[in-house]
Amino acid sequence: MNMVEKILARKSGQQSVAPGDVVVTDIDLMVMHDLSANFVMKVFNNEMENASIADPSKLVFAFDHNFAPATREAAEALAAVRRFAAKHKVQHLFDGGCGSIHHCIMEAGLVAPGMIVIGCDSHTPIYGALGAFATGVGNNSMAALGFAHSKGWFKVPETIKIHFHGTPMQAVGARDVSQYLVGHLGEDGAIYQALEYAGPYIQSLDVNDRSLFPLQAIDVGGKCGFVNPDEKTIRYARELLGDGPAAARLEFFQNDADVRYAQVIDIDVSKIEPQVACPPTVGNVKPIDAAVGTPIDVAEAGGSTGGRLSDIRTLARCFANRKVHPGVRLQVVPASRGIYLAALREGLFETLHVAGANIFPPSAGSNQAFNMGALAEDEVMISTQARNFPGRNGHPKARHFLASALTVAASALTGKIADPRTLEVQ
Amino acid sequence: MSQTIAEKILAAKSGESRVSPGQIVDAYPDLVMSHTATWRSVSVMKKIGARKLYDPKRLAIVLDHISPAKTEKYAADQQTSRNFAREYGIERFYDVDAGIAHLVLMEHGHVKPGDLIVGTDSHCTIYGALGALGSGIGYTEVASVWVTGKLWMKVPTTIKLTLNGRFAAGVSAKDLMLHLIGTLGADGCGYKSVEFYGSALPQMSISERMTMANLAMEMGSKCVFIPPDEKTREWLLPRLKDSSTYEPVYADKDALYERSLDIDLAALTPMVACPHQVENTKPVTEVLGTRIDQAFLGSCANGKYEDLVIAARILKGQKIDPRVRLIVTPGSKQIMLEAMRTGILATLMESGALVTNPGCGACAGDGGMLADGEVSLSTANRNFVGRMGSNKSSIYLSSPATLAASALKGVIADPREFY
Numbered sequence: 044m045n046m047v048e049k050i051l052a053r054k055s056g057q058q059s060v061a062p063g064d065v066v067v068t069d070i071d072l073m074v075m076h077d078l079s080a081n082f083v084m085k086v087f088n089n090e091m092e093n094a095s096i097a098d099p100s101k102l103v104f105a106f107d108h109n110f111a112p113a114t115r116e117a118a119e120a121l122a123a124v125r126r127f128a129a130k131h132k133v134q135h136l137f138d139g140g141c142g143s144i145h146h147c148i149m150e151a152g153l154v155a156p157g158m159i160v161i162g163c164d165s166h167t168p169i170y171g172a173l174g175a176f177a178t179g180v181g182n183n184s185m186a187a188l189g190f191a192h193s194k195g196w197f198k199v200p201e202t203i204k205i206h207f208h209g210t211p212m213q214a215v216g217a218r219d220v221s222q223y224l225v226g227h228l229g230e231d232g233a234i235y236q237a238l239e240y241a242g243p244y245i246q247s248l249d250v251n252d253r254s255l256f257p258l259q260a261i262d263v264g265g266k267c268g269f270v271n272p273d274e275k276t277i278r279y280a281r282e283l284l285g286d287g288p289a290a291a292r293l294e295f296f297q298n299d300a301d302v303r304y305a306q307v308i309d310i311d312v313s314k315i316e317p318q319v320a321c322p323p324t325v326g327n328v329k330p331i332d333a334a335v336g337t338p339i340d341v342a343e344a345g346g347s348t349g350g351r352l353s354d355i356r357t358l359a360r361c362f363a364n365r366k367v368h369p370g371v372r373l374q375v376v377p378a379s380r381g382i383y384l385a386a387l388r389e390g391l392f393e394t395l396h397v398a399g400a401n402i403f404p405p406s407a408g409s410n411q412a413f414n415m416g417a418l419a420e421d422e423v424m425i426s427t428q429a430r431n432f433p434g435r436n437g438h439p440k441a442r443h444f445l446a447s448a449l450t451v452a453a454s455a456l457t458g459k460i461a462d463p464r465t466l467e468v469q
Numbered sequence: 470m471s472q473t474i475a476e477k478i479l480a481a482k483s484g485e486s487r488v489s490p491g492q493i494v495d496a497y498p499d500l501v502m503s504h505t506a507t508w509r510s511v512s513v514m515k516k517i518g519a520r521k522l523y524d525p526k527r528l529a530i531v532l533d534h535i536s537p538a539k540t541e542k543y544a545a546d547q548q549t550s551r552n553f554a555r556e557y558g559i560e561r562f563y564d565v566d567a568g569i570a571h572l573v574l575m576e577h578g579h580v581k582p583g584d585l586i587v588g589t590d591s592h593c594t595i596y597g598a599l600g601a602l603g604s605g606i607g608y609t610e611v612a613s614v615w616v617t618g619k620l621w622m623k624v625p626t627t628i629k630l631t632l633n634g635r636f637a638a639g640v641s642a643k644d645l646m647l648h649l650i651g652t653l654g655a656d657g658c659g660y661k662s663v664e665f666y667g668s669a670l671p672q673m674s675i676s677e678r679m680t681m682a683n684l685a686m687e688m689g690s691k692c693v694f695i696p697p698d699e700k701t702r703e704w705l706l707p708r709l710k711d712s713s714t715y716e717p718v719y720a721d722k723d724a725l726y727e728r729s730l731d732i733d734l735a736a737l738t739p740m741v742a743c744p745h746q747v748e749n750t751k752p753v754t755e756v757l758g759t760r761i762d763q764a765f766l767g768s769c770a771n772g773k774y775e776d777l778v779i780a781a782r783i784l785k786g787q788k789i790d791p792r793v794r795l796i797v798t799p800g801s802k803q804i805m806l807e808a809m810r811t812g813i814l815a816t817l818m819e820s821g822a823l824v825t826n827p828g829c830g831a832c833a834g835d836g837g838m839l840a841d842g843e844v845s846l847s848t849a850n851r852n853f854v855g856r857m858g859s860n861k862s863s864i865y866l867s868s869p870a871t872l873a874a875s876a877l878k879g880v881i882a883d884p885r886e887f888y
Binding site for chain 2: 110112113115117118119121122123138139140372374380383384387388392396397399400401402403404412413414415416417418419420422437438441
């Protein structure tokens, strides 16, 4: 069995499981951001009379889209979730300013390797980088099985192994490689399959960079994504969990030597150029050349895929003693409170602020444009966000390109989408 | 002789040797400020078919109220303002990252003693902190001043307020103003100029003076003056492009005042304005223990660096009450930078605050909206029904010190116990 199969077997009380089996498992953690918490709460309240929450300690609400509600309706929705949490004794409620949901939850030490985590956010598979089985579920499943029984049912997925090798060229980072994979496999390239990211390149990355791969598992239709836990995972998890609530449940499941794959895909990262997902979808991934020269109005480093400390450091290196292009509004959105404070203490914000960037509270940033990120009809944004669908950021005709923090920085410097390989970084 | 500051400035700007209260003059403002509402003035200009500006150098545009855009409509409006600034070569254009118009213009040296400044915001009175005549006008009038360069104004009568003594610990300019607004009423200085004097003034910082000139609007003032002194000069000279333009205007010794009032600062206590009028003020001791859901530290009244420092001193090393959401919005880019450099921002974050990008923020409902039945304490200057969200929510106004003390306790608290 591989890591995913082992977790599903353990949590469903079986010796072993195989792809295609349907299992009912215990759920260790259920994560929702402000939008989905509100939806699930409504299902639970309206359609499940007299139900109670089986284990409120397994629920987490993180308000990341509306970090400071911009409308009365948003304020009412957040207030309703707060009341629901108080009534049902849900203690893990992270209010506005907590950061992007998954980063906030990891930073709080609530996720441990070996857990089953479900979330109503499609990027929930991110926890696969930590050695957990994590996947997105619908609001109804969350309310009916998760809330009421702390259970979930899953068909054990087949697994595709992506073997990455080679050394990336200068200015190509994990975001470029993970985006490349989305373009390479296609948006329906791995439907209901588990993606295992492996090979020397993945081993060389830290857990933070590895997390970009399972984060994007959903963008190829995957059920989940994971990296078979190694020394780095174990060290990272121990550091993260400390003496926190999940530390006691720390359990590493690792692939057996003889695991079988539905498919093995080989990728030589040395051939990958900087990548950009062009409008209108995340799967429309192209080498940067396809977009170079496109004038931009807004640039953003933020979201679960780009507000990490490493991204902010990258940006600060690019903007030391340089200015944001006068035609560009550069937005920096740290993905968690811890990242915000670290960036502040390292002086990164000062560098970026002086360069002309605008620093925002830890949150999901421009994702879905609740507190920020709305564009006018002919405006263009380049960001590290995870989604670029039409209308997601203001006017349906506005265009949104997705790229690495380095490409965002190079573009914000020149006012046009730029190849980061042309950038001299101090 | 016998002229007040407002009379002198209005005479100078309308080419008269002297003017008297009640007289109507055609005045030529030195600066016309427009904020997020700029696009409205642009559409008025289009509607009347005007193409040419009287003097593009007199325009200043700051996109502060909605920063950045939350909807495609706001995004399009901001684009209209940006395009207008580009087309007409408006040099004093500040985008959504700059901060609150009033603070931005003063920090950048666009306001100096003796200037006549009008703008699309009622709190333009704040420019009186530097000895300029600032007054709010509508966006249609702004378009008209853009095109013709002038505006008709009635010369106001003047009220003289003399401040003596020193604030007790935990009491500040905000408490003074809430006391005055409560005593004189929301129309206590309706269409009147207010001049501040007294032995207390030289000790008061520029930041405190800004709070005073800003809040004086809430008693109906047309304009407000804190006569320039050594502190004004020190603050302003490094910011002015040309220091020879620093020419303070003072009232004549025998100027005629409609009314004079003496205030002893030592007798003041922390004040709050209760829902839903600014004039509905009470000593904090009368509302102690009032539950709050949100605390907002920001606005042109109290989003300045000194205000953040006052709050940070109380919050340092402590956590805010879990029932309270503390939102901090630095008033400008410069203020945020200073707070980054001195560790004030880190202190606020560590206490559990949500620190936003600079701008007007929750004061006018840009973020931090309230749900039905929620209560916010705020350092802003207005607490009208529905201003921060639901019509069934309530807003109390206070000083930064009272706000910080209350955020720690989870209920409205007396800041004096932290001094």
